[in-house]
Amino acid sequence: MSDPVTNIANWLENLLLGLGLSEGLVSLLLAVIGVVVIATVVLLIDIVLVWVERKVVARFQDRLGPNRVGPYGLIQPIADVIKLLIKEDILPVGADKFIYNLAPIIALATVLLIWAVLPLSSTSVGTSLNVGLLYIVAIGAISTLGIIMAGWASNNKYALLGAFRTVAQMVSYEVPMVIALLVPVILARSMGMTDIVAGQNGVWYIVVAPVAAIIVLITSIAELGRAPFDLTEAESEIVAGFHIEYTGMKFGLFYAGELLHALTVGAIFSTLFLGGWRGPGAETYPILGYFYFFIKALFLYWVIMWVKYSLPRIRIDHMLNFNWKFLTPLALVVLMVTAILDKVLANSSTFIYTSVMFGANLVIIWVTLLILRSRARIERQRVAEVQSVATPDGAVTTSIQRPISSSS
Amino acid sequence: MQSDWLFIGVFLVLAPIFPALALVISRIIAPRKPNAIKSQTYECGIETVGNTRVQFRVQYYLFALVFLIFDVETVFLYPWAVAFDKLPLFAVLEGVLFILILVAGLWYAWRKGVLEWF
Numbered sequence: 001m002s003d004p005v006t007n008i009a010n011w012l013e014n015l016l017l018g019l020g021l022s023e024g025l026v027s028l029l030l031a032v033i034g035v036v037v038i039a040t041v042v043l044l045i046d047i048v049l050v051w052v053e054r055k056v057v058a059r060f061q062d063r064l065g066p067n068r069v070g071p072y073g074l075i076q077p078i079a080d081v082i083k084l085l086i087k088e089d090i091l092p093v094g095a096d097k098f099i100y101n102l103a104p105i106i107a108l109a110t111v112l113l114i115w116a117v118l119p120l121s122s123t124s125v126g127t128s129l130n131v132g133l134l135y136i137v138a139i140g141a142i143s144t145l146g147i148i149m150a151g152w153a154s155n156n157k158y159a160l161l162g163a164f165r166t167v168a169q170m171v172s173y174e175v176p177m178v179i180a181l182l183v184p185v186i187l188a189r190s191m192g193m194t195d196i197v198a199g200q201n202g203v204w205y206i207v208v209a210p211v212a213a214i215i216v217l218i219t220s221i222a223e224l225g226r227a228p229f230d231l232t233e234a235e236s237e238i239v240a241g242f243h244i245e246y247t248g249m250k251f252g253l254f255y256a257g258e259l260l261h262a263l264t265v266g267a268i269f270s271t272l273f274l275g276g277w278r279g280p281g282a283e284t285y286p287i288l289g290y291f292y293f294f295i296k297a298l299f300l301y302w303v304i305m306w307v308k309y310s311l312p313r314i315r316i317d318h319m320l321n322f323n324w325k326f327l328t329p330l331a332l333v334v335l336m337v338t339a340i341l342d343k344v345l346a347n348s349s350t351f352i353y354t355s356v357m358f359g360a361n362l363v364i365i366w367v368t369l370l371i372l373r374s375r376a377r378i379e380r381q382r383v384a385e386v387q388s389v390a391t392p393d394g395a396v397t398t399s400i401q402r403p404i405s406s407s408s
Numbered sequence: 409m410q411s412d413w414l415f416i417g418v419f420l421v422l423a424p425i426f427p428a429l430a431l432v433i434s435r436i437i438a439p440r441k442p443n444a445i446k447s448q449t450y451e452c453g454i455e456t457v458g459n460t461r462v463q464f465r466v467q468y469y470l471f472a473l474v475f476l477i478f479d480v481e482t483v484f485l486y487p488w489a490v491a492f493d494k495l496p497l498f499a500v501l502e503g504v505l506f507i508l509i510l511v512a513g514l515w516y517a518w519r520k521g522v523l524e525w526f
């Protein structure tokens with residue numbers, strides 16, 4: 001009703017039609033305007049995120065953070081951008097020039113593209129694609145490609161190692177993520193982001209499918225390449241990984257892309273599991289929808305930062321074991337349980353449906369913990385046995401064991 | 409429906425322009441004085457030895473293969489999930505059987521040691 005965005009869109013459409021333009025041209029022009037508005041707003045938020053990130057990490061590390069440029073250091077990100085813009089751009093010897101320049105562009109553009117399908121309020125969404133979730137997964141795969149291109153084109157061994165690790169990590173974590181994303185699709189019976197938000201009219205999906213939500217959050221952090229999954233840019237091992245040779249604005253684009261990707265992951269997660277723009281009064285006053293949506297996305301962004309600055313980096317074999325031997329089987333179990341229960345409970349009331357789903361998830365968590373505990377006990381015994389074989393004079397008689405197959 | 413994809417198409421064209429614009433501005437106002445030492449490959453101050461595009465471990469390849477199998481098979485499940493309302497219980501159980509075949513594949517790869525990193 002009193003939604004300014006809809007009003008402006010209608011006014012623009014009438015204005016353009018009034019100028020005597022054809023219908024097709026008007027829809028094209030409206031699409032261009034919509035894209036420019038969304039991209040500009042998102043990039044402006046990105047500049048603010050630089051400040052938020054630096055300020056929050058400072059609080060986590062018991063520092064003050066930027067506080068010299070402007071009140072509370074608010075103008076700091078603009079100073080950062082100007083600094084990056086006037087830095088010299090160095091092209092390393094032997095780099096593949098075209099791919100080298102294309103990689104940062106892809107890294108940021110793919111993140112922008114995701115915002116095309118995210119519903120920002122009850123009335124405004126870039127486009128309510130009926131395969132929205134699949135689109136997000138596909139675009140996410142292209143952003144991995146940007147990192148691989150950067151690592152390959154830089155003609156630097158560290159960068160190449162970072163790119164290899166990207167292949168192993170991001171490609172692996174895609175599997176449990178895609179499986180866990182099936183759960184909200186089953187619950188909403190649609191891949192469209194608008195339909196998924198509409199399906200959370202009564203109960204948010206985080207109550208119905210908490211385990212799937214946790215899996216999606218963990219795998220999203222891994223896809224971001226943030227700590228504890230920052231093996232692709234591990235400073236202490238491979239200096240800076242894939243962006244070691246990038247300077248000036250090209251590095252800035254990677255940095256901006258990473259921050260924006262973190263917020264985008266928060267936005268995707270809040271759309272899928274936290275009801276998107278839903279909140280008290282958001283249906284009647286769509287302007288409130290934007291508020292709720294960004295509050296939820298920023299909360300998730302803060303959670304991701306919290307994880308990043310609390311946990312140390314994990315080793316590559318642990319990272320892969322955690323994915324393939326823990327997250328993937330768990331995601332498959334959750335998917336099967338959700339599918340069967342959803343069909344069995346098709347005719348029951350919302351309360352029974354929600355509580356049985358929640359209870360089933362609690363049982364899954366409990367059984368998982370039991371299995372993990374017994375595995376850990378076996379592992380401890382194995383390690384203890386290996387130690388007891390060593391004789392007092394120092395001769396170790398154990399043969400080489402098979403690699404540990406039960407970590408995580 | 410068509411206008412949905414029009415929007416995506418316009419976005420696909422315009423999204424790379426924003427970062428490219430930043431690079432163009434930087435190109436105009438940033439200094440460019442390359443010299444032989446400055447544009448050397450940075451490997452912590454040590455001169456680089458040999459070819460950069462080295463051979464990589466075979467495990468990366470194995471993981472990529474396992475990923476390919478799982479991702480493609482999971483994509484088959486998306487239509488099943490979308491049509492969930494129209495499916496009888498039997499069809500749902502068939503979907504679960506498909507997932508169990510996936511689990512068997514994972515179990516096989518696990519036993520064969522594909523998922524080990526050594």
